[in-house]
Amino acid sequence: MSVLALKNVSRSFGPIEVLHGVDIALRPGRVHALIGENGAGKSTTMKILAGYQPPSSGQVLLDGRPVGFASMGQAEAQGISMIHQEFNLAEQLTVEQNIFLGRELKRGPFLDKPAMRARTRDLLDRLECRVAPDRVVSTLSNSDKQMVEIAKALLRDTRVLVMDEPTAVLTRAETAILLRQVRALREAGTAVLFTSHKLDEVEAIADDLTIMRDGRVVWTGEAAAMDQHAMANAMVGREMSDLFPAKVSTPGEVALQVANLTVPGFSRDIGFTLRRGEVLGVAGLIGSGRTETFEGLCGLRPATGDVRIFGQPARIDHPWQAQSLGLCYLTEDRKTRGLLLGKGLRENLTLQALSKFSRGLLDTGAEERALDRAIADFDIRGHRGALVGNLSGGNQQKLLFAKTMLADPQIVVIDEPTRGIDIGTKQQMYVLIRRLAAEGRAIVVISSEMQEVIGLADRILVMRHGRITGELGADATEDAIVKLAMGVATEREPA
Amino acid sequence: MSDATAPRRIRMTVIGPILALVLLVVAGALMNPNFLGWDNVTNVLARSAFIGIIAVGMTFVITAGGLDLSVGSMAAFIAGLMILVMNSLVPSMGVGIPVILVGMAVALLAGLAAGLLNGILITRLGIEAFIVTLGSMGIYRSLVTWLADGGTLSLDFALRSLYQPVYYGGIFGITWPIIVFAVVVVIGEIVMRSTAFGRHCAAIGSNEQVAKYSSVRVDRVRLTTYAALGLLVGLATIMYVPRLGSASSATGMLWELEAIAAVIIGGTVLKGGFGRVWGTVIGVLILTLIGNLLNLTDFVSPYLNGAIQGAIIVLAVVLQREGKAR
Structure with missing residues (x-):
């Protein structure tokens, strides 16, 4: 009953x-x-x-x-x-x-x-x-x-x-x-x-x-x-093949070099190198300072350290400075930091790269064409005239992705790319991320899902209490990540 | 969720202010045959111009999630400053157009400076716009009273008649304040609707975090809205001074409230995120027409002008809210 x-x-x-x-x-x-x-x-x-x-x-x-x-x-x-x-x-x-x-x-x-x-x-x-x-x-x-x-x-x-x-x-x-x-x-x-x-x-x-x-x-x-x-x-509704696409990575020139990055209150002495064509995974427990570290790197919070982008020393105090150097951060929090829920798809899509559509006045036609392309490229489903707040989580995530990529960043930090989205969309996101790497972009993926980090990344940094506790290769096991994330093992393996 | 009802809802908030304006005009025409006469129409438009020019700037500030309470006393201070500068130049430069041009430049620069000051305090020091502009409102009001020594600052008499055509003159029977107002409105509408700046204002007003994470230069855009508003206050003052040729501590009294009211009646959201300049124009016209109607007819005492305006402001916000509720 x-x-x-x-x-x-x-x-x-x-x-x-x-x-x-x-x-x-x-x-x-x-x-x-x-x-x-x-x-x-x-x-x-x-x-x-x-x-x-x-x-x-x-x-x-x-x-x-x-x-x-x-x-x-x-x-x-x-x-x-x-x-x-x-x-x-x-x-x-x-x-x-x-x-x-x-x-x-x-x-x-x-x-x-x-x-x-x-x-x-x-x-x-x-x-x-x-x-x-x-x-x-x-x-x-x-x-x-x-x-x-x-x-x-x-x-x-x-x-x-x-x-x-x-x-x-x-x-x-x-x-x-x-x-x-x-x-x-x-x-x-x-x-x-x-x-x-x-x-x-x-x-x-x-x-x-x-x-x-x-x-x-x-x-x-x-x-x-x-x-x-x-x-x-x-x-x-169909047979799920492998969730993760094959890792075909051909690391190119060094895109990002970070040394002694410190975000007061969140992380200390972070250092790593990232090459074109690479996907670098960042793992760690919630509260380990992953998000804050990369927000600091991208000018979203106060930070100090030596950052080189394509070999050039970079000073980044604001997100727009990071973007002009080809570095973008894709937030984990699409509802309150990523998208304007009360606005339409077009306004959201072009917000981050609006200057591309503006010669004094905005070219709405070009914006509409960009939306057509984004809908096709990223498989965004939903009513074209809908408010973004009414889209499903997966479609919001795809739109956020499309929005960031419209700025054509060469280095992309993606924080929790698949939080709260279904398995079919997840698979699409993974293919997208690998495709971006194959195009020669340098990618950082921050994720709480260890499967995701292992399945996607070429190298994995593990953070704990605001520090990097180890670096693992593509063949990392969940067990190895957990040990580093929990502080059981602290040796740093060669990459 | 309710995709299908969204367009209908938007249409209602669009039609609301226009409908109210049409109703007022029809009522006015029925009650007094002179209402739609050329003289009365140009009179209403000219009276709307000062508040209107300021309200266009206010539309941007409010759309970007800000507020400026200081515009009325800023106008009074600029008027006083302008009159003092021009009077002091008469002995050296004589009575002539150059003195008036200097006066105008002073008004624009003072407006820009005052707007920048508000904007810098708000964006750089991170103080609430309400607090900053409440403070500057008091400061400017007090400064003009001090400049006038508690009385009235009067423009040199000879200079006054030279300057008067800026308010009373015009071309094709349309006076300068109306022309300037119209130009400001057209530019404002284009900037709001089809420039990156207008889009950024709406983005910041609807969610500052999202704008920041989208690489929008949030502080610069907000600062610009306050600076532009200051500049427009200077422009409005230029048009206003030749009307009376004087400034006192009562000049520009409550203009800030009228400008904010016009913006809200026009459908701009007080919390920011959505604004429309043409709506503000309708808001200004509605407010001016109410006063004008009460003066032309004798059903209601003109002394109740404020009460009726107040009721309309509250009504406009209630309608706005209904438009938003599901």
Whole structure:
């Protein structure tokens, strides 16, 4: 007997139908994984389940009876909670205030702070989260924010918990804690629905599995019936060949030489060399200073050090200086640093290289032609007139890529090239990155996914606590990277 | 998500201000036959010119996510300075066009300098635009009062009649302030719509981080918006001084609020990220027409002008918000 189910649900936005007759059933005490490529309709399905959006046709069944949630508040009153990818927290309030927001404990007319403090401690302890209840949420890391969201849901006696990519921003250790919590919820009889692009997690924890493609359910059943390979094939709808393209690298002249690069507060004495045609991987745990080091290199934060670009000493205090020297940084944070979500594709595409389209006045025709080319070259799908905020994550990432490459940088630093995008798009990104290297550009790829670094890079730098702890060749193993990243081994192997 | 409804929504915010303007004109024409007469139309346009010229500059500042509260007192200070300089030159240079040209140059340079000062404090020292310009607003207002010793600075009488045609004269019956306003609007519209600078302003206003990560020279663009606004305040003052031939501590009072109101009524987003110059023109005309209508008709006391303008500003922002909500 399912606690919450969709029956033949379709959903349209304007004239476009994005869900076609979806059936899905969540059972108490079971973990249900929903997987699919970006744009397959997972998010819409979850929003309909959690009462954020009504279906255009079909039924939402709660305990077998059709319901129409007029608002998410009503759904929440029925014990249905949803945790979004973009957190729903009041940034300026404390952890405790957020957890009890809207259901504060009171003693008479006053807030019962000691009781709320104690409950908060208790909840955070269960989550093995060591954040003080009086910390302001805006000062927390993403993973801690995720834990606060989960604590919030735990407080609300949730019967159905819907989680949109809960592990996307978590480290391995944090993911393990989260999965333990999910198992505990399952023991307590909660129905859990979650999405993830990490198929190993799905395999590890899901009891039931639903795979979507192009707005339809293409497979549903016991998760044990599918292995990772079968899941990937079902998601993409074709046989997945090798995820990573062949590494054909012919290193050319030295493009970038960095010595004694120090980004105050984040990293010290970073040095490396990068040649044309090379892909240099940068691995390390979240918080190891990878992003900040390269932001410092590209003039995005204060940094000191000796940088040579094609042999010439370079002084870079601003990103535009880096760009004029042929060095561009592609941010890991496409939503708040990469793209203008409220603007269209064209304005976003040409923003970084606008001078190419301007002879006094902007040549809109040339911009449109550049957009045509980018859509074709980078396989960007989506309505041409859409706002960028309405594109799927994978298409946003491709657009960000196209935007950066329009500036024609010779040295490209790509931070987390595939965060939160599906496996089919990932494969496309990998091919793109190798192609850029084959064109003779010098590439740095920063990534938290070790598979990705190993599969893509010719050489790998591992960082820990703001320093480079080792350099590995293309034949590196995950084990070797982990050891360097965790500080177990510190010898520096010759490249 | 709602691709299909996006264009319709935009169209509504486009039509809103135009509709309001048309309604005002129709109401005016019905209530008073002189309303659409040549004299009244040119009068309305000329009165709109000062605020209008400033409001065009303000459109860029607000689009780039900034604000400038100092423009009204800046105009008063520039007017006072200009009059003092011209008066002091009369003994040596005599009454003639050169003195007026020097006065104009002083006004433009002073405006540019004042705008640059605001811009540098905001971009280099990273102080909130609201705070910086609130401060400079007080400083300029106080400086002009001090220059005038609490009273009024009057332009040399002979010089005044020589200078007057700049406000009252014109070609083909169209006075200079209207012509200058029109030129500023056309240039402003082109810059906003089809130059890299205009695009960069919108990008910075919608997300400064994204602009920075996209190699936009954020500080330089913002500084330029404040400098250009200062220059336009100087230009507006050049057109304004010959009207009365004097400056006092009451000159340019509340111009900043009228200019900001015109920008917002015209559909530019107060938080930045989207601006349109032609909308600002409509905003200025709406504000001026309300005052003009109240003067021409006797249904409502002209003393309620401010109340009606205030209501319209709030209404415009409410409509803007509705356009944004899903």
